[in-house]
Amino acid sequence: MSAAADLPVWAAVIVAALLVLGGAIVLIGALGLMRLPNFYQRIHGPAITVTLGAGCLLVASMVYFSVLQERPVIHELIISVFILMTAPVVAMLIMRAAVYRDLRARRHDTGAVSGNVYRFPDEE
Amino acid sequence: MKRWLPSPWLSLVLFLTWLLLNQTVHPAHLLLGGLLAIGIPVLARPLRPLVPTPLRNPGALLRLAVMSFIEIVRSCFNVSGIILFGGKAGVNSQFIRIPLDLRDPYGLALLSCLINSTPGTVWVEILPDSDELALHVFDLHDEQWWVDTIKTRYEGPIMEIFEGGRR
Amino acid sequence: MMTTVLELAIGFVLVCVILAMLFCAVRLLLGPTAQDRVLALDTLWMCAMLLAVVLGMRFGSLIYFEAAMLIALTGFVSSIALAKFLMRGEIIE
Numbered sequence: 001m002s003a004a005a006d007l008p009v010w011a012a013v014i015v016a017a018l019l020v021l022g023g024a025i026v027l028i029g030a031l032g033l034m035r036l037p038n039f040y041q042r043i044h045g046p047a048i049t050v051t052l053g054a055g056c057l058l059v060a061s062m063v064y065f066s067v068l069q070e071r072p073v074i075h076e077l078i079i080s081v082f083i084l085m086t087a088p089v090v091a092m093l094i095m096r097a098a099v100y101r102d103l104r105a106r107r108h109d110t111g112a113v114s115g116n117v118y119r120f121p122d123e124e
Numbered sequence: 125m126k127r128w129l130p131s132p133w134l135s136l137v138l139f140l141t142w143l144l145l146n147q148t149v150h151p152a153h154l155l156l157g158g159l160l161a162i163g164i165p166v167l168a169r170p171l172r173p174l175v176p177t178p179l180r181n182p183g184a185l186l187r188l189a190v191m192s193f194i195e196i197v198r199s200c201f202n203v204s205g206i207i208l209f210g211g212k213a214g215v216n217s218q219f220i221r222i223p224l225d226l227r228d229p230y231g232l233a234l235l236s237c238l239i240n241s242t243p244g245t246v247w248v249e250i251l252p253d254s255d256e257l258a259l260h261v262f263d264l265h266d267e268q269w270w271v272d273t274i275k276t277r278y279e280g281p282i283m284e285i286f287e288g289g290r291r
Numbered sequence: 292m293m294t295t296v297l298e299l300a301i302g303f304v305l306v307c308v309i310l311a312m313l314f315c316a317v318r319l320l321l322g323p324t325a326q327d328r329v330l331a332l333d334t335l336w337m338c339a340m341l342l343a344v345v346l347g348m349r350f351g352s353l354i355y356f357e358a359a360m361l362i363a364l365t366g367f368v369s370s371i372a373l374a375k376f377l378m379r380g381e382i383i384e
Contacts, residue, residue: 025200025204028204028207028208029204029207031207031208032203032207035207036207036215038217040217040260041215041217041262043246043260044203044217044243044244044246044262045203045207047203047240047241047242047243047244047246048200048203048204048243051196051200051241051242051243052196052197052200052243073147074144075144075145075147077144078141078144078145084237084241085237087240087241088236088237088239088240088241088247089237089240091240091246092236092240092246092247092248092249095246095247095248095260096248096249099248111217117219117220117221117251117258118219118258
């Protein structure tokens with residue numbers, strides 16, 4: 001069913017290693033998103049999914065198709081570059097929205113004021 | 125030259141993106157990609173709010189890229205370890221302030237992308253009415269270490285690249 | 292032999308990505324705050340993109356690349372829109 005039949009050994013080993021590493025990291029990132037206690041810690045979970053997890057899987061896909069079709073298939077680079085440029089922007093915007101909303105709603109249990117960088121509006 | 129090719133690097137990137145998308149080097153696609161690479165920057169120039177800053181030091185950019193790639197991989201494994209094995213008491217997540225000397229908007233954008241791409245740190249904002257950056261660190265041990273790291277490893281090379289090494 | 296290894300690896304990644312999507316869905320349902328839900332949705336979207344990439348390898352087809360790219364593009368725009376809404380949409384006092 002799969003087309004993986006005619007891959008040479010070295011390519012299969014590289015692809016399999018990258019796949020296993022990427023899959024494990026994607027899973028760990030989502031696990032962090034699920035079980036870390038507060039939002040400001042949870043935001044660091046998806047960061048590893050997006051960088052190393054996605055990176056490993058995309059490189060594995062590039063190597064796999066390049067060897068399989070015997071020509072350079074590197075258009076996954078577009079997705080990689082796009083993710084590298086956009087994921088930080090999304091993380092920053094969500095973080096700022098979270099800080100703003102927590103300060104506004106005066107939620108004291110979220111850790112928004114840890115480190116004394118931010119203060120609640122009425123406690124200046 | 126300046127009028128029809130306002131930003132050569134942008135044109136080059138657009139051209140390569142077009143070829144990668146179509147996965148070909150057929151002459152027709154070379155021609156169409158070339159037209160797009162010249163046309164889009166000319167049409168989009170009124171949309172860019174700032175004058176593009178020229179790169180002063182491409183070598184430093186390359187070094188910075190390699191360094192931050194290593195840093196991303198390293199902190200990826202750190203964060204994975206904390207998620208898997210760290211107890212709830214062991215993680216000390218905090219906001220910290222980092223005073224910045226960098227002023228160039230492109231440099232700041234690059235710095236924020238690099239910091240946010242590195243797992244374990246999230247750039248929040250530059251605090252209003254100051255030059256201090258609010259940064260959220262996943263597992264804080266030593267605040268001064270983070271300030272020094274950001275300033276010497278990231279900010280210094282970026283100032284070299286965009287501001288011609290005023291440091 | 293190598294084919295088996297590769298198929299096992301691809302199967303393992305598929306299970307990982309789907310479990311990751313399940314975790315994101317749990318966070319999406321549990322909340323507790325709106326920003327948690329937006330973050331979970333963004334990660335869910337990223338996992339869906341990776342699922343398309345891995346399925347492309349599973350079936351040996353390049354068509355899945357287009358799907359992955361579209362998911363990445365729309366995911367970015369919608370996450371930005373939701374984050375912007377969280378900051379500006381509920382200021383009404």
